[in-house]
Amino acid sequence: MSTILDIKGLTKRFGGLTAVNNVSFSVREREILSLIGPNGAGKSTLFKLVSSFLRPTAGEVLFKGERISSLAPHIVARKGVVRTFQETTIFRNMTVRDNVIVAHHLRAKATLLGYFLGTTDARRDVAAFGSSADEILGFLGLDAISGEIARNLPHGHLRALGIAIGLATNPSVLLLDEPFAGMNHDETMKAVAMVRKLRERGLTVLLVEHDMPAVMKISDRVVVLNFGEKIAEGTPAEIQNDRKVIEAYLGVEDEAIGL
Amino acid sequence: MIRKLLGLLFFLAAVFILLPLFIEVTGRKDLYYVMTSVALLSIASAGVWLTFYIGRINIGQGAYALMGGYVSAILVMSYSWSFWLTLPIAGLFCAGVSILIGMPILRLRGVYFAMVTLVLTEVARLLALALPITNGAKGITSIPLPGSISIFGVTLVPDFVQVENPRIAFYYVAVVLMVVCYAGMYRLVNSRMGHLCMSLQQNEELASSIGVNIAWLRVVAYSISSFCGGVSGAVFVAATQSIYPSSFTVTDSVNFMLNCFLGGLGYVFGPMLGTLVLYLGWNLLFSTGQFQLLIYSAVMIILMLVLPNGLLSLGSWRRKG
Amino acid sequence: MEQVIANGLYLGAQYALVALGLTLIFGLMNVLNFAHGQMYVLGGFITYVVYGQLGLPFVVAVLASGVTLAVVGGLMERYLFRTVIKRSHREESTMLLAAATAFFFDAVILLVFGEKQRGVPKIVKGVFNDFGVILPYDRIVVGLVAAVLILGFIAFMKFTKPGRAMRALAQDRTAAQLMGVEVDRYTMIGFALGAMLAGVTGGLLVSITGVNSGIGGPISIKAFMMIMIGGAGVVSGAIAGGFILGMMESVGLTVLREYGDVTYLVIFAALMIFLSIRPNGLMGKPWG
Numbered sequence: 001m002s003t004i005l006d007i008k009g010l011t012k013r014f015g016g017l018t019a020v021n022n023v024s025f026s027v028r029e030r031e032i033l034s035l036i037g038p039n040g041a042g043k044s045t046l047f048k049l050v051s052s053f054l055r056p057t058a059g060e061v062l063f064k065g066e067r068i069s070s071l072a073p074h075i076v077a078r079k080g081v082v083r084t085f086q087e088t089t090i091f092r093n094m095t096v097r098d099n100v101i102v103a104h105h106l107r108a109k110a111t112l113l114g115y116f117l118g119t120t121d122a123r124r125d126v127a128a129f130g131s132s133a134d135e136i137l138g139f140l141g142l143d144a145i146s147g148e149i150a151r152n153l154p155h156g157h158l159r160a161l162g163i164a165i166g167l168a169t170n171p172s173v174l175l176l177d178e179p180f181a182g183m184n185h186d187e188t189m190k191a192v193a194m195v196r197k198l199r200e201r202g203l204t205v206l207l208v209e210h211d212m213p214a215v216m217k218i219s220d221r222v223v224v225l226n227f228g229e230k231i232a233e234g235t236p237a238e239i240q241n242d243r244k245v246i247e248a249y250l251g252v253e254d255e256a257i258g259l
Numbered sequence: 260m261i262r263k264l265l266g267l268l269f270f271l272a273a274v275f276i277l278l279p280l281f282i283e284v285t286g287r288k289d290l291y292y293v294m295t296s297v298a299l300l301s302i303a304s305a306g307v308w309l310t311f312y313i314g315r316i317n318i319g320q321g322a323y324a325l326m327g328g329y330v331s332a333i334l335v336m337s338y339s340w341s342f343w344l345t346l347p348i349a350g351l352f353c354a355g356v357s358i359l360i361g362m363p364i365l366r367l368r369g370v371y372f373a374m375v376t377l378v379l380t381e382v383a384r385l386l387a388l389a390l391p392i393t394n395g396a397k398g399i400t401s402i403p404l405p406g407s408i409s410i411f412g413v414t415l416v417p418d419f420v421q422v423e424n425p426r427i428a429f430y431y432v433a434v435v436l437m438v439v440c441y442a443g444m445y446r447l448v449n450s451r452m453g454h455l456c457m458s459l460q461q462n463e464e465l466a467s468s469i470g471v472n473i474a475w476l477r478v479v480a481y482s483i484s485s486f487c488g489g490v491s492g493a494v495f496v497a498a499t500q501s502i503y504p505s506s507f508t509v510t511d512s513v514n515f516m517l518n519c520f521l522g523g524l525g526y527v528f529g530p531m532l533g534t535l536v537l538y539l540g541w542n543l544l545f546s547t548g549q550f551q552l553l554i555y556s557a558v559m560i561i562l563m564l565v566l567p568n569g570l571l572s573l574g575s576w577r578r579k580g
Numbered sequence: 581m582e583q584v585i586a587n588g589l590y591l592g593a594q595y596a597l598v599a600l601g602l603t604l605i606f607g608l609m610n611v612l613n614f615a616h617g618q619m620y621v622l623g624g625f626i627t628y629v630v631y632g633q634l635g636l637p638f639v640v641a642v643l644a645s646g647v648t649l650a651v652v653g654g655l656m657e658r659y660l661f662r663t664v665i666k667r668s669h670r671e672e673s674t675m676l677l678a679a680a681t682a683f684f685f686d687a688v689i690l691l692v693f694g695e696k697q698r699g700v701p702k703i704v705k706g707v708f709n710d711f712g713v714i715l716p717y718d719r720i721v722v723g724l725v726a727a728v729l730i731l732g733f734i735a736f737m738k739f740t741k742p743g744r745a746m747r748a749l750a751q752d753r754t755a756a757q758l759m760g761v762e763v764d765r766y767t768m769i770g771f772a773l774g775a776m777l778a779g780v781t782g783g784l785l786v787s788i789t790g791v792n793s794g795i796g797g798p799i800s801i802k803a804f805m806m807i808m809i810g811g812a813g814v815v816s817g818a819i820a821g822g823f824i825l826g827m828m829e830s831v832g833l834t835v836l837r838e839y840g841d842v843t844y845l846v847i848f849a850a851l852m853i854f855l856s857i858r859p860n861g862l863m864g865k866p867w868g
Contacts, residue, residue, distance in 0.1 A: 051468070077470035085468070091461040102454045106470040112479075115451035122451070169469050316672055363856030370612045370812055373675070374804045375855055378848045381801070385845040509797065513614075513679055520676035525669070549691060556683035560660065563677045567668035 004029045004204050005050070005081070005173055009059035010069075012045050019045040021228040022059070027173070032195065032205045034215045037225035038248055043208045044177075046225065050206065051083035051175050052076040063173070078106055080172035084162040086181065092151040096142060096161055099150055100133040103168035107132075136164050139201075140194060156187050160194065167198075174198060176207040180214045192218050216240065224248070274434050279427070291426040295498060297538045298433035299491045302440045304518040304530035306487030309444065311524050312453070313480045314460035315365065319376030320488045321512035322383035323353040327489025328496035328506060332399045333392060335497075342405035343416070346493050353489030354482040361481040365474070380512040387504035398503030405432075405497055429498045436494065437531070440487060445527050447483075456480055521562065523569020532570055582712040588830035589823070590719050593726035594785060596822025598799065599806035600733055600815065601777030607750035607813030608770040610671055611661055614678040617799030618685035619775050623649050623782030624791030625693045631787075632700035638787065645783030646776045653775025656681065657768045682796065689793045699790035722784050729780065730819060737815060746770045750813060805851055811861030820862055 005027035012020040020042045027033050037043050048054040050061055052073050061069040068076050091099045107129070108115075110122035137143045140160045145153065150161060159179060166174050179195065180188045192214055198205055209215050215222060216236040224232040224239060226248040232239055239245055282290050303320050310317035327349035334340040334348065364375050387393045404419035422428045447453055455476055458466040467473045496502045515530075518537055522529025540558065544551045566572060602616045613619075623645035631641035664677050704717040737743035745766045748756040757763050782791065806825050810817025825847070832843035855861070 053464070053468075072472075072474075073464075073467040074470045074472045077468055082470075083468050085465060089462055089465050091458050091465065093461060094457065098454070102458050103469040105455065108451065110451075112450075112452045112455075116446055118450075126451075165465070165469060311672075316675065360852075364852065367855060367859045370606070371808060371855060371859060371861075373612065374808050375852055377801065377804065378851060382845060382848045382852070385842070385848070389842055389845060509801070517676055517679060520673060524672070550687075552683055552687035553691060556680050556687055559680035560677065560684060563673070563680060564660065564663055567664045567673050568670075 002029050003027070004064060005206065006062040006065075007050065007059075008062065010046065010049050010056050010061065011058040012042075012049055012054060013057045018228055020049065020056075020225075023225070023228075023230045024059075025223050025230065025233055027204060027206055030199055030202065030204055031220040032199055032207070032218055034219040034222045035206065035208045035225065036210070036212070036215055036222060040227075041225040041248075042228040043225055045228075047083070047175060047177060047208045051081065053083070077169055077171075080170075081175065082166050082169045082171035082173070083175040084166045084177055084179070086162075086177050088158070090150045090158060090161055090165065092149075094150055095146065096148050096150055096153070096157075096164075097133055097137065097146040099161060100136055100164050100168045101129050103165040104129040104132060106169050133168065136167050139197070140164050140167075155182060156190075159183075159191065163194070163198075167201075171203065173204045173206060176205060176209075178209055179207055180209055180211040183211075188214050271438070274438070275431075279430070288424070288426065291424075291430045292498075293539070293542060295426070295430045295433045296495075297535050298430075298437040299495050299498075300515070300518070300538060301531045301534035302433075302437055303488045303491040304515045304534050305440055305444050306484035306491075307515045308519045308524070308527075308530040309447075309456075309480055309484045309487075311519055312448065312460060313456045313477055314463075315368070315477075315481075316370075316373035316516065317376050317481075317484065318373050318509075318512045318516050319379035320484070320515040321380040321507040321509065322376075323357065323485040323488030324492030324495070324511065325380075325383045325387060325502075325504070325507040326356065327353050327492035328502045329387060329393055329399070330489070331493035332402055332496050332502050335402055336399055337392075341408075342403075342497050343408050346490060349493035350486040350490040353492075354486040357482045357485030358478055361478045361485075362474075365477040365481060377509060377512065380507075380509050384504045384508060393504070396504060398501060398506070400501040402496065402500045402502075404500070426498075429494070433494060433498075436490065440490075441528065441531060448527050452479075517559075521559075521570060523571035526569065526571040529569055529571050536570065583714065584830050584834050585827075586713045586715050588827035590715065590723040590826070591830055592823030592826030593723045593730070594781060594822075595802065595806055595826050596730055596819045597726050597777055597781045598803045599810070599818035599822045600730065601774035601781075602803045603807045603810075603813055603815065603818035604746070604777070605771055605774040606807065607815075608746060608767050609657075609661065609665070609674075611665075611674045611678060612804070613774070614675065614800055615656075615682040615685055615796075616774075616778050616803050617801075618682050618689065618796035619649055619653070619778035620782035620799050621689055621791055621793065621796045622652070622685060623779030624786040625689060625698070625782075626779070627783035627786045628693075628698045628700055628791060632698070638703050642780055642783040646780040649779025650772040650776035654768050654772035656775070657771035661771070662764070662767075682800070686793065686796055689796070693793060695793050697790055697792040698786070700787055703787045716788075718788055722788055725784060726781070729777075733777070734815065742766060742769055805847075808855060808861055809851065811863040814861075814863050817861055817863045 003026045007026065008024050010020055010023045011018070023046060035043055035046060045054065049056050049069065052061070052068060052071055055070050060067050063079055063081050066079070068079060068081060091102065094102065108125055110119055110125050115122040134143065134146070137146050140163060142157065142160055142164060145157060153161065163176070163179070176195070180191055183191060188211060195205055195207070195218055219236055221234060222236055222239045223230060224242070224245050231244045231248060232242045234242070278294065282288065303324050307317045307320045330349040330352045331342065331345040334345040335342055360379070364372065367375060388395055393399070404425055407414055407418040408416040419425045419428050455466070455471055458471060459473055459476060463473050492507060496506070514537065518533035519530045520533070521537060522531065522533030541551070541555055544554050547554055598616070598620060602613055605611055605613045626645040626648055627641040630636050630644045631638050660677055660681065661674060664673055665671065702718050704721050706717045708715045708717055708720060737747055745756070745761045746769070748759065748761055749763065749766055749770070753763065802825065806821035807818050808821070809824050810819070810821030828847050829843065832846060836843045836846065
């Protein structure tokens with residue numbers, strides 16, 4: 001498998017604080033790679049750096065050998081690296097189906113003026129977006145609620161809608177922001193199956209996640225961050241037995257239970 | 260579909276035939292001027308509405324109306340251009356300026372954008388006072404009426420000087436422009452551009468993550484908005500044959516915004532209805548003399564309490580219930 | 581030069597007081613109170629009546645302005661803004677309400693007090709003239725009172741229970757609610773307090789500049805500019821914005837005197853450029 005995303009020496013400083021320090025790893029085509037770490041390890045920052053929602057202080061992100069860091073987010077999306085958000089970030093006052101249809105933006109063949117005038121291309125696009133949206137909603141099991149206004153959806157569906165929006169852009173790499181957060185066991189299992197199906201569609205998935213059992217179940221490889229630095233990288237089995245990782249997490253757990 | 264078509268036909272019949280007929284029968288010729296104003300102000304309000312649609316509160320439309328008015332007046336007076344030629348130029352000039360101004364200020368959100376646009380109206384007024392070309396506080400007056408348009412010898416629009424009552428002519432010009440403007444706006448909102456604007460309004464970050472060039476789209480929407488403002492201002496100036504720095508002030512900018520609110524921010528035709536109600540309401544209250552502003556504002560407050568989502572929300576409310 | 585600075589400080593103190601009230605209301609409920617300038621004017625007229633017409637002491641008059649406006653503000657929040665915020669789909673709707681209230685106050689003020697410029701007898705006579713500064717004593721008194729009020733306001737927000745509650749509210753409404761802050765009650769108190777500040781400032785300044793029914797709108801715009809410079813919803817920002825605008829006006833009116841309104845043109849243009857570089861003002865919270 002060849003490398004699709006290459007993260008090279010990424011560093012991000014906010015004022016005096018170094019949130020991400022010289023992190024390098026690479027993502028291979030069609031793999032599921034998880035980014036984990038205790039709270040405040042710099043996961044979210046790294047996630048934003050990869051999707052170009054933040055500019056790195058140093059280092060770069062290469063997509064198929066081409067530098068994408070410091071490009072505007074919409075250009076990165078156009079190249080095929082698309083992020084999802086946590087659940088509240090959806091187009092709240094549109095229906096579920098319209099959410100997905102509008103996200104087909106990058107597949108548009110006609111120009112905005114073309115849509116305004118209703119050219120053949122535009123009409124063809126509109127029809128194609130509709131059927132593609134229905135296909136995606138069916139694929140993620142959202143077809144029954146496609147007419148609902150998005151702000152009324154329950155948590156689990158919101159997460160799936162976020163992924164549906166991401167899928168509509170037809171990405172090569174999908175970056176998922178905590179796809180299992182706040183889910184119970186059953187919901188998580190469903191979501192895990194969903195992410196697996198994404199890979200079957202030919203996507204590469206990079207996800208940031210807290211939920212350790214889910215991560216271990218789903219990932220081909222795992223990268224562990226602590227205090228902004230990469231402390232381990234390997235298969236779930238390797239990570240589970242890594243002394244540094246255990247220490248990092250044990251330390252946090254001690255604090256969490258108040259020892 | 261058929262209901263929509265019937266509605267459209269009724270609307271066209273009302274503004275082009277029934278209203279003029281009503282005026283002729285009742286002999287209230289002054290209503291032509293009132294309705295011309297409503298039509299023109301509703302064009303400017305439509306522009307403001309579009310900026311609302313991308314999630315920005317625009318209190319700067321007065322600046323573009325003023326700018327459009329001056330561009331047209333100066334071209335007609337100093338360079339003897341035909342008014343009809345200055346009309347699109349005024350709109351394009353405003354659109355161009357709004358692109359330059361919009362690029363930095365559209366990054367602002369919420370009250371910050373609202374306030375900067377409010378300040379913009381003041382800047383336009385002060386500039387009109389200070390620049391030599393606008394003739395300061397004296398303004399530009401005695402602007403000639405629009406001439407005729409003819410193509411291949413066929414006169415499409417007669418010379419306004421020879422028209423029996425230029426007010427009627429201006430009424431038709433204003434209404435035609437209003438119909439074109441709202442038809443365009445309706446189409447825009449219901450085409451992909453409208454959906455993208457909607458996505459901007461709801462969440463700019465998410466919109467950019469799906470590949471929408473949000474900075475560009477914002478500027479495009481804002482420039483269309485300013486185009487409407489410029490055209491509206493230019494016709495206004497032609498109809499009143501004069502322009503002063505105080506022709507469009509902060510009050511006008513605020514009123515454009517209020518028109519949108521009152522009609523309903525979620526409805527394309529909201530600003531048209533809002534303008535009609537506010538402008539006519541204000542004029543009807545004229546007979547109450549010193550109590551005019553008091554009653555007007557009291558009614559507005561009550562409307563806001565009863566229908567906080569605009570007059571047109573009444574219709575959708577009934578449909579749901 | 582000293583003169584310019586003295587004028588700037590005097591202007592700044594009164595501006596900051598106006599901006600404080602506006603920013604408090606904005607911070608608490610995300611409402612941009614278009615009627616703020618009208619509240620100032622109302623305060624001015626009340627002091628005019630109580631001090632200028634009835635002949636009661638100036639202090640009593642200013643207090644009367646403050647109390648009246650506090651009541652008016654509280655009622656506005658309770659019966660107008662709260663309802664609209666609850667029922668509207670978009671929070672911008674409060675802007676229409678605020679604008680309508682501004683018109684309403686304009687109308688009431690015009691009906692009750694007429695359109696004449698009104699002034700009152702000087703509170704202190706004489707002129708300070710030393711160190712190259714010429715400043716009437718009454719301006720110094722008003723400037724100092726304004727400064728004391730600003731300090732008092734800061735102390736109130738820092739050290740009293742309502743003050744702390746309001747700061748919590750402004751920072752994060754939901755969190756404050758979870759912590760047990762009575763949201764409705766303190767929002768109303770905050771609105772009343774903001775209105776009171778406007779009224780008191782109006783009352784203080786009637787002794788110097790007088791008051792007339794048409795100045796409400798322009799004062800609102802100035803107050804908007806101040807809170808934009810400093811950052812909307814932030815107390816320190818409002819104070820900084822007030823003093824910065826005061827200084828800019830003082831300097832501008834001296835340097836650009838011959839060009840008339842060009843001062844404001846320059847200030848406005850500078851503000852637009854400044855905001856496009858720093859979209860949240862000097863110390864504003866993001867996306868206020």
